[in-house]
Amino acid sequence: MPPKKIARIPEHFITERLACAARQCEERGAQLTELRREVLELLLRHGSPAKAYDLLEAMRAEHPRVAPTTVYRTLDFLVEAGLAHRIDALNAFVACNDATHRHHTVLTICARCHRTEEIRDEKIHRSLRHGLQATGFLADSIEIKGLCPACTGISNEDAQSAI
Amino acid sequence: MPPKKIARIPEHFITERLACAARQCEERGAQLTELRREVLELLLRHGSPAKAYDLLEAMRAEHPRVAPTTVYRTLDFLVEAGLAHRIDALNAFVACNDATHRHHTVLTICARCHRTEEIRDEKIHRSLRHGLQATGFLADSIEIKGLCPACTGISNEDAQSAI
DNA sequence: AACAAAGATGAAACAATATAACATTACAAC
DNA sequence: GTTGTAATGTTATATTGTTTCATCTTTGTT
Numbered sequence: 001m002p003p004k005k006i007a008r009i010p011e012h013f014i015t016e017r018l019a020c021a022a023r024q025c026e027e028r029g030a031q032l033t034e035l036r037r038e039v040l041e042l043l044l045r046h047g048s049p050a051k052a053y054d055l056l057e058a059m060r061a062e063h064p065r066v067a068p069t070t071v072y073r074t075l076d077f078l079v080e081a082g083l084a085h086r087i088d089a090l091n092a093f094v095a096c097n098d099a100t101h102r103h104h105t106v107l108t109i110c111a112r113c114h115r116t117e118e119i120r121d122e123k124i125h126r127s128l129r130h131g132l133q134a135t136g137f138l139a140d141s142i143e144i145k146g147l148c149p150a151c152t153g154i155s156n157e158d159a160q161s162a163i
Numbered sequence: 164m165p166p167k168k169i170a171r172i173p174e175h176f177i178t179e180r181l182a183c184a185a186r187q188c189e190e191r192g193a194q195l196t197e198l199r200r201e202v203l204e205l206l207l208r209h210g211s212p213a214k215a216y217d218l219l220e221a222m223r224a225e226h227p228r229v230a231p232t233t234v235y236r237t238l239d240f241l242v243e244a245g246l247a248h249r250i251d252a253l254n255a256f257v258a259c260n261d262a263t264h265r266h267h268t269v270l271t272i273c274a275r276c277h278r279t280e281e282i283r284d285e286k287i288h289r290s291l292r293h294g295l296q297a298t299g300f301l302a303d304s305i306e307i308k309g310l311c312p313a314c315t316g317i318s319n320e321d322a323q324s325a326i
Numbered sequence: 327a328a329c330a331a332a333g334a335t336g337a338a339a340c341a342a343t344a345t346a347a348c349a350t351t352a353c354a355a356c
Numbered sequence: 357g358t359t360g361t362a363a364t365g366t367t368a369t370a371t372t373g374t375t376t377c378a379t380c381t382t383t384g385t386t
Contacts, residue, residue, distance in 0.1 A: 031382090033334070052372070067337060072373065077334095088251035088306065091343095091372065104309070108300045117300075124294040131287040136312035137271045137280075143251065143306045146267070149299035196363070216342070230366065235344065240363095254343065254372095 014044050020099050021083050030081050038062070039074045040083055040095060049092035049109075049116050087116060089145050094118075103129070105141040110148035117148075177207050183262050184246050193244050201225070202237045203258060206247055212255035212279050250279060252308050257281075266292070268304040273311035280311075 021040055025032040032040075042058050043050055052071050059066045075093050078084035084095050089109045096105075098120055106119040106128065119125070132139055184203055188195040195203075205221050206213055215234050222229045238256050241247035247258050252272045259268075261283055269282040269291065282288070295302055 031333080035335075065336080067335095068373070069337080069375090070335070073335080108295075108298065108302075110300075111303065117298075119298065121294075121297070124298075127290045127294040131284075131290040132271075132307070134284070135271065135280075135282065135287075136315075137273075137307065138310040138315050139271075139307050140274065140309040142308070144295070144300065144302050145305070146303040147301040152299075152301050194362080198364075214342090215344080228365080231344070232346090232366080233364070236364080 009045060009047050014041065017044050017095065017097060024083070025081060028081065035070070036074050036077055039071065040078055043084055043093060043095040049087050049090050049094050049114060051092050087143065089143050090114060104139050106144065107142070108144045108146065108148065110151050111145055112147055112151040115148045115150070172208060172210050177204065180207055180258070180260060187246070188244060191244065199237050199240055202234065203241055203246055206256060206258040212250050212253050212257050212277060214255050248304070250306065252306050253277060267302050269307065270305070271307045271309065271311065273314050274308055275310055275314040278311045278313070
């Protein structure tokens with residue numbers, strides 16, 4: 001089993017990200033409604049990739065009658081607005097914590113512990129862009145599956161929890 | 164709608180890939196059973212990413228009582244054996260047509276037409292490896308979503324068919 | 327203010343994708 | 357020929373995601 005990571009998320013970080021999201025939406029003429037703000041907050045507090053149906057459950061604490069559609073619609077909005085990412089490798093979603101707007105998103109996803117990181121190193125982005133240039137392919141988002149640094153050593157003992 | 168691509172797949176290519184797959188399995192002590200060979204053949208003939216349930220239907224032409232489990236298990240085997248790739252972005256599978264064994268797989272997936280290509284250019288692989296080195300992340304497979312060369316021009320007219 | 331249009335949400339049904347659990351068969355090793 | 361292992365069969369069920377249509381809200385316009 002992946003080690004349970006209880007990464008304590010500081011409150012000020014949440015409020016700051018929410019405020020930033022509000023600004024971003026305003027600028028783009030998008031409506032960060034109460035519903036959308038709540039889902040984004042859940043994602044931020046979750047801190048790691050969250051499943052749509054887990055979010056649904058969480059939503060129901062406040063809004064007992066929420067349906068899957070609502071959650072998926074809201075997540076679509078957040079992804080569209082650049083406030084969250086969908087992770088195909090996990091069928092899950094994470095809040096985006098990169099306020100700057102980049103060309104494309106690059107995520108690393110650990111097959112063992114599911115830890116997911118957004119790569120922001122400009123050098124890596126450049127080398128990706130550069131490498132792809134010859135192919136004529138216009139990249140939008142990139143998912144890199146493998147083993148995170150913490151899991152590289154221990155992956156053989158129990159390989160059963162791979163993606 | 165994505166343009167219907169009727170890429171004619173030469174027969175000799177299929178048989179050659181199947182023979183090669185048999186060799187690869189033998190070398191690795193894996194059993195390319197009749198069932199597995201058939202699924203691989205379906206994948207090869209399909210030529211583009213195939214859904215598990217489409218393969219299931221196709222299987223049923225010959226074996227009317229095949230269940231989803233069977234197909235998924237067989238696909239797992241093929242992926243494990245390096246004979247096929249799972250494409251998370253599409254929930255689909257493609258036959259691998261790269262006999263050489265690489266460190267990792269790099270796929271580009273067009274969000275509009277779903278055309279999927281395996282990048283084999285060693286320069287790109289190197290630059291990916293190199294870029295990631297600093298992060299300590301050990302990459303296994305990479306999915307790059309975006310627009311293929313053929314779709315870059317026309318993506319705005321009908322953006323509805325994006326992934 | 328009255329209205330229309332667009333955007334957002336509610337609600338129910340359902341479709342698509344994937345796995346669990348357990349039984350059975352095939353085949354090699356002893 | 358018994359035993360062990362890998363492969364397959366079978367049924368049921370879990371998970372993930374979409375369609376469709378109704379209703380409500382906001383915004384801009386006359």
